[in-house]
Amino acid sequence: MYYNSGNYEAFARPKKPANATKKSAYIVGAGLAGLAAAAFLVRDGQVPGNQIHVFEELGLPGGSMDGILNEQRGYIIRGGREMEPHFETLWDLFRSIPTLEDASVSVLDEFYWLNKADPSNSHTRVIEKRGNQLASDGQLTLSRKAIEEIAKLVLTPENQLDNVKINQVFSDDFFKSNFWLYWSTMFAFEPWASAMEMRRYLLRFVHHVGTLQNMSALKFTKYNQYESLIKPLIKYLEDHDVKFQYNTTVDNIIVEQTGEQKQAVKIELTIDGNQQSLDLTPDDLVFITNGSITESTTYGDNEHSAPATHPIGASWKLWEKLAAQDSAFGHPAKFYQDIPAANWVMSATCTFKDDRIVPYIQKITGKDPYSGSIVTSGPVSIRDSNWLLGISISRQPHFQQQKPNELIVWLYGLFSDQPGNYIHKKITDCSGAEICQEFLYHIGVPENQIAEIAQTANSIPIHMPYITSYFMPRQAGDRPLVVPEGSSNLAFIGNFAETERDTVFTTEYSVRTAMEAVYRLLDIDRGIPEVFDSAFDLRTILSALYYLNDKKSLTELPLNQIEKIGLNAFLKKVHGTYLEEILKSQKLL
Amino acid sequence: MKKQHLILISIALATGVVIGKYLKPQKDSCCRHRLGCCSKNSQISKTDPVYLRETQTLGHGLTK
Numbered sequence: 001m002y003y004n005s006g007n008y009e010a011f012a013r014p015k016k017p018a019n020a021t022k023k024s025a026y027i028v029g030a031g032l033a034g035l036a037a038a039a040f041l042v043r044d045g046q047v048p049g050n051q052i053h054v055f056e057e058l059g060l061p062g063g064s065m066d067g068i069l070n071e072q073r074g075y076i077i078r079g080g081r082e083m084e085p086h087f088e089t090l091w092d093l094f095r096s097i098p099t100l101e102d103a104s105v106s107v108l109d110e111f112y113w114l115n116k117a118d119p120s121n122s123h124t125r126v127i128e129k130r131g132n133q134l135a136s137d138g139q140l141t142l143s144r145k146a147i148e149e150i151a152k153l154v155l156t157p158e159n160q161l162d163n164v165k166i167n168q169v170f171s172d173d174f175f176k177s178n179f180w181l182y183w184s185t186m187f188a189f190e191p192w193a194s195a196m197e198m199r200r201y202l203l204r205f206v207h208h209v210g211t212l213q214n215m216s217a218l219k220f221t222k223y224n225q226y227e228s229l230i231k232p233l234i235k236y237l238e239d240h241d242v243k244f245q246y247n248t249t250v251d252n253i254i255v256e257q258t259g260e261q262k263q264a265v266k267i268e269l270t271i272d273g274n275q276q277s278l279d280l281t282p283d284d285l286v287f288i289t290n291g292s293i294t295e296s297t298t299y300g301d302n303e304h305s306a307p308a309t310h311p312i313g314a315s316w317k318l319w320e321k322l323a324a325q326d327s328a329f330g331h332p333a334k335f336y337q338d339i340p341a342a343n344w345v346m347s348a349t350c351t352f353k354d355d356r357i358v359p360y361i362q363k364i365t366g367k368d369p370y371s372g373s374i375v376t377s378g379p380v381s382i383r384d385s386n387w388l389l390g391i392s393i394s395r396q397p398h399f400q401q402q403k404p405n406e407l408i409v410w411l412y413g414l415f416s417d418q419p420g421n422y423i424h425k426k427i428t429d430c431s432g433a434e435i436c437q438e439f440l441y442h443i444g445v446p447e448n449q450i451a452e453i454a455q456t457a458n459s460i461p462i463h464m465p466y467i468t469s470y471f472m473p474r475q476a477g478d479r480p481l482v483v484p485e486g487s488s489n490l491a492f493i494g495n496f497a498e499t500e501r502d503t504v505f506t507t508e509y510s511v512r513t514a515m516e517a518v519y520r521l522l523d524i525d526r527g528i529p530e531v532f533d534s535a536f537d538l539r540t541i542l543s544a545l546y547y548l549n550d551k552k553s554l555t556e557l558p559l560n561q562i563e564k565i566g567l568n569a570f571l572k573k574v575h576g577t578y579l580e581e582i583l584k585s586q587k588l589l
Numbered sequence: 590m591k592k593q594h595l596i597l598i599s600i601a602l603a604t605g606v607v608i609g610k611y612l613k614p615q616k617d618s619c620c621r622h623r624l625g626c627c628s629k630n631s632q633i634s635k636t637d638p639v640y641l642r643e644t645q646t647l648g649h650g651l652t653k
Binding site for chain 1: 631632638639640643644645646647648649651
C-alpha cells in the first residue's frame with residue numbers, strides 16, 4: 001500500500017489482485033467504515049459480492065451516520081457531518097456510488113452540483129445576550145502569545161504529545177480568543193481533549209483558517225446523511241450481492257500468533273440470541289470496527305429526559321477481547337473510561353410547526369429557514385450559554401418525508417455538568433421540551449411565549465455517553481494500526497484505528513481506514529489518495545498566518561524594535577524574488 | 590590580544606544577550622501558572638462564561 005496525490009492515479013483502475021476470487025471478507029459493523037470497506041472490496045478488490053459478509057449489531061446500517069423518522073418519537077438526528085472538498089478517500093468512494101433517484105448521477109455529482117448552487121456561508125457564527133451577534137464575530141481575536149502557542153504545538157512532534165491535554169499547552173490568552181470558541185464548537189473539542197489530535201486538526205485543516213468565521217468551506221448533503229449517503233451505498237452493495245447480517249453481535253475474534261505472524265482463525269458471534277462460531281482460513285479477511293461513539297445511545301421525548309446510562313456495548317467489549325490477546329490491538333479503556341463530566345453527551349432534535357420562531361432564526365442567520373437553502377452553515381454557538389449550546393439548521397426539508405410546515409433544528413450542549421441559564425437543570429436531566437425552552441430563551445423568544453412554543457414542538461433529547469471518546473487524550477499504541485504488524489487477514493477500521501496524519505470524528509477517517517485496510521490485505525496496486533497536503537503548501541501556511549492575525553500584513557504585525565529590524569532586513573533580502581511574489585499573493589505584503 | 594579576538598568576543602556577547610533576552614523559552618508562557626504575567630483582560634475570571642472557566646478544570650466540573 002502506498003499513498004499518492006494528483007490525477008494520474010486518481011482516475012486509474014487497479015488490476016484485479018491475485019486470488020481476489022478466492023477471498024471472502026467478514027466485516028464487523030455496518031457504519032460508514034464497514035460499508036466503505038465492502039465497497040472497496042467490490043470496486044477495487046473485485047472480490048465477488050456474495051463472498052462479502054457484513055455483521056451488524058443493530059437492525060439497520062449506517063452506524064453514526066443517521067437520520068430517521070421514528071414512528072413513536074418523530075424525527076431524530078444524533079448529529080450532522082461537516083464535509084469539505086479535500087476528503088480525498090470519501091469522494092473517491094462516492095464518485096462510484098449512484099444516487100437512488102438517477103443511476104447516471106453519482107452521489108458526488110449530486111453533492112457537487114448542490115453545493116455549487118447553494119454554498120455555505122454563515123451570517124452569524126456566535127451569539128450572546130439572547131440572540132445578539134457577538135460584537136467581535138468574524139475576527140479570530142488571537143493575541144500574539146496565543147498565535148505563538150499554536151505555532152509551538154504545531155512544531156512539536158506528535159511523539160512528544162503522549163497523553164497531553166489541550167489545556168496543558170494553551171494559556172488563557174488562547175482560550176479567550178474567538179478562534180478557540182469557533183474551533184471547539186465546530187469540531188467538539190473540549191479543554192481536556194487530546195493535544196495530539198488538536199495538532200493533527202491544526203495541520204489537517206490549515207487551509208480552512210481563513211474560513212473559520214463564516215464556515216464557507218463546509219459542504220453538506222441534500223438530506224440527512226443516512227438518506228443521502230448511506231442508503232445509496234447500501235443499494236450499491238446490495239446490487240453487488242453483498243450479504244448483510246443484522247441483529248448480529250460479534251463477541252470475539254480468535255487470533256492465532258505464530259512467531260511474528262497474526263492470523264484471525266475464528267469468529268464467535270450471536271445471531272438473534274443464538275451463539276455461533278465461524279472458522280476462518282487465510283483467505284478469509286476480517287475487518288473490525290473497534291469502538292463506537294454512538295453505542296449505548298438513549299432517547300427521551302418531549303416530556304422525558306434521555307436515560308443517562310453508559311453501559312459498555314458490544315463494539316467496546318469486542319475490542320477489549322482482542323486487546324487482551326495482543327497489545328498491538330490497542331487500549332480501548334483509554335477511550336471509554338474516565339470521560340470527564342464536563343463533556344458533550346447530549347444533543348436534541350426539535351421539530352417545530354410554530355412559525356413564531358422564524359423571525360428569531362432569520363435575525364440570526366439572515367435566512368428564511370423554509371427557503372430550501374442552507375440555514376446555519378454549521379453551528380451557531382451561544383457564547384454565554386452554560387451548556388455552550390450550539391444550533392444547526394440544515395437545508396429544509398432535512399428528511400424526504402418531512403412536511404412543508406415542519407422545521408427541524410439540531411441542538412447540542414458541550415458542557416453537561418452545569419445548570420442551564422433559563423432551565424436551571426443540567427442538560428442531561430432535561431426533557432425535550434426543557435432543552436427546547438433553553439434554546440428559545442437564548443435566541444431571544446419572549447419569555448411569555450417560550451413554554452407554549454416548546455410544548456407544541458416535538459423535541460427528542462439524545463444521550464450519547466461516548467460521543468467525544470475519539471478526542472480522549474491518547475498516546476501512540478492506544479489505537480491499533482489499521483493492519484497491525486504481522487497480520488495477514490485482520491484489519492481495524494473506523495476512527496479508533498490508527499493511520500497517519502488524518503483526523504478523527506470525520507467521515508473521511510472512516511473511509512480512509514477502510515480503503516487502507518482493503519488495499520493492504522488484498523495488495524491492491526493503486527495509490528491511496530494521501531491526506532490533503534495543504535500543511536506542506538507554503539502558500540497555505542502564509543495565508544493561515546495572515547488570517548490568524550486577523551488579516552494583518554507582515555508590516556502591520558505588533559513587533560518590537562529588534563524584530564522590526566529583522567523583518568526589514570528580510571524584506572530587503574527577498575525584494576524582487578519569488579518569495580516576495582508569494583508573500584504578496586497571500587496578502588502578507 | 591588581537592583585534593580579531595576583540596571583535597569575536599563582542600559578537601559572542603551580543604549573541605548571548607539576544608538569545609538570553611528574546612529566544613530563551615518563556616517560563617511564564619502560561620498565565621494560569623503565573624498570575625500577573627498577563628494583562629487582567631486576558632485572564633479568565635469567575636464572571637467569564639462557563640466554557641472559559643472549564644478550561645481551568647480537569648473536566649470534572651467547575652469548582653464552587
